[in-house]
Amino acid sequence: MIQLFNITKAFQRDQNALSDITLRVAKGEFVYLTGPSGAGKSTLLKLICCAERPTRGQILMDGRNITQLPTRHIPHLRRNLGIVFQDFKLLNRRTVFENVAFPLEVQGRRRIEISKKVYQVLKQVGLEHRLSHHPLQLSGGEQQRVAVARALVVDPLVLLADEPTGNLDPDVTMEIMEMFKGANARGTTIVMATHDRGLIRQFPRRVVSLEAGRIAGDSRP
Amino acid sequence: MIGQGIYFLLRALRNMRHSPVLSAASIFTVGVALALLAFFAIAVLNVQRLTASWAAELAVVAYLEQPPEGPVLNRWLGEIRGYPEVASVTYVSRQEAYQRFRQRLGSDADLLDGLGADVLPASLEIRLKPEARQQTAAVVERLGRNKALGELHYGREWLDRFEAFLLLLRTVGIALGGFLVLAALVIVTNTIKLTLYARQDELEAMTMVGATALFIKLPYLIEGALQGVVGGLVALLTSFVAFRMILRESLGNILLLTGIDTIHFLPFTWQILLVAAGGLVGLLGSLLALRKFVRFCQD
Structure with a gap:
């Protein structure tokens, strides 16, 4: 599903955030990206969703080379992706319902279809009773569930999650992981950056370890 | 198509509702600039009418x-x-x-x-x-x-001088008006930039869920144009009130001495142009503010 060939990313001359990364993630796979802060986990995710361009190397997504994807085509690529951030990045002036509906509005889906789908996903994440609330009226865990619902509402091919449980307590972390597991079971490929070793032990999956911008290990349970 | 239009319009109105102070600032700026322009236009138009009638009677x-x-x-x-x-x-x-x-x-x-x-x-x-x-x-x-x-x-010589004065008035009006409109444009641009800075996270979130640049920008463009149109209407209303309460009296007294008995307000087409100019200033302001604001990729 995702193929990275000899990817190098340098933000400054002679200072690589990522060096010579080659990685294949199969369709329907669940992969943890782990490593200490500054190892390059977030940068790797940004390269996959075209928020950054690699300095060298090629990236293929579902067989398509996205390395030099023209900027005007990036939105169309992202419509097949679900992205979850540590800091949620919700639209705080919109209700929970509107937040989850937004990716579908962007795709020009019909109103009735949007309502049905959003309600269904909010039910999945247990927030159907909160749909008229605004994000800032919710707890951190609930906000992250809204963010997950927003990512899943489009039935993404790939879900990219950057430390999605970093700010959450253990119970909420479990809930979020159950949601990811569910999405993965439905066929969504998941790449999740985390440095939570306990979490990886609890939900064992393939682990790609990064250290100083290089792949230091790649293990499967 | 109509549904999409309504959707973007509602988003623009919602943006304005969420930033009432900044919206009011944009409207006020456009309003003041265009009202001053309107005052000049009223003066120029009436003096022009005067010279035209003199020229006919010459x-x-x-x-x-x-x-x-x-x-x-x-x-x-x-x-x-x-x-x-x-x-x-x-x-x-x-x-x-x-x-x-x-x-x-x-x-x-x-x-x-x-x-x-x-x-x-x-x-x-x-x-x-x-x-x-x-x-x-x-x-x-x-x-x-x-x-x-x-x-x-x-009266030829005198009329020549008067026409030169009219030309000067018109030039000053255009120059001052142009300057004011430019100032309004800069202020509107910066006001919209302020709202965009406040919503930077929101813009980023929009780009991450697959919104196109046009989808993100359109409500802001509509917002700018709406603010401009409202500013234009404010200018029209202000200049009309000023015309009824002050200008008609003062300008009327001056021009009465010269034989003109009624002072006219801006003709309808000019009124439409004034409001349209407001819309244009607002639209351009948004367009300038949005440049480089919606980024999909750190190239």
Whole structure:
């Protein structure tokens, strides 16, 4: 599903955030990206969703080379992706319902279809009773569930999650992981950056370890 | 299509509702700039009307010390009518001049009681063709060769000066108006930039869920245009109120001395143009503010 060939990313001359990364993630796979802060986990995710361009190397997504994807085509690529951030990045002036509906509005889906789908996903994440609330009226865990619902509402091919449980307590972390597991079971490929070793032990999956911008290990349970 | 339009309009209105102070600032800025422009336009338009009416009335008047005998008068009239620059020549007898003056004095006409019609001289009123106005001096010189015609009066020089003043007023109006509109544009751009800075996270989130640049920008463009249109309407309303309460009085008093009795507000097409200009300033302001704000990729 995702193929990275000899990817190098340098933000400054002679200072690589990522060096010579080659990685294949199969369709329907669940992969943890782990490593200490500054190892390059977030940068790797940004390269996959075209928020950054690699300095060298090629990236293929579902067989398509996205390395030099023209900027005007990036939105169309992202419509097949679900992205979850540590800091949620919700639209705080919109209700929970509107937040989850937004990716579908962007795709020009019909109103009735949007309502049905959003309600269904909010039910999945247990927030159907909160749909008229605004994000800032919710707890951190609930906000992250809204963010997950927003990512899943489009039935993404790939879900990219950057430390999605970093700010959450253990119970909420479990809930979020159950949601990811569910999405993965439905066929969504998941790449999740985390440095939570306990979490990886609890939900064992393939682990790609990064250290100083290089792949230091790649293990499967 | 209509559904999409309504969707973007609602998003724009929602944006405005969420930033009422910044929206009000944009509207106020456009309003003030365009209101000042409107004041100038009202002044220029009315002064222009005045000069147009003067130009139409422009005549060379030859005062006759002694009214000539009929055949002599006819010869003069024929001769002057033969000038290519002349549109018409009218003989105004002492009696007619006296009647006109009485009419002009209106209720004060009784001041003339006890005075005979012979207090005023007879005259020849020579109207020039509009295209021959530049040749007034040459016509006057030609008329001056007939010494019997006496004193020759014409307002050409004065009208020229007035037209130069009008040109100056118009130039100052355009320059000042242009400057004000430019200032409004800069302020609107910066105001919208402020709202965009406040919503940077939101813009980023939008780009991450697959929204196209147009999808993100359109509500802001509509917002800018709406603010501009409302600013234009505010300018129109302000200038109309100012026109009714101040301008009509003050400008009216000045222009009354010159023979104009009513001061006009901006014609309907100008009113539409004023509001449209507001919309355009708002739209351009948003467009400039949005440049480089919506980024999909850190290239």
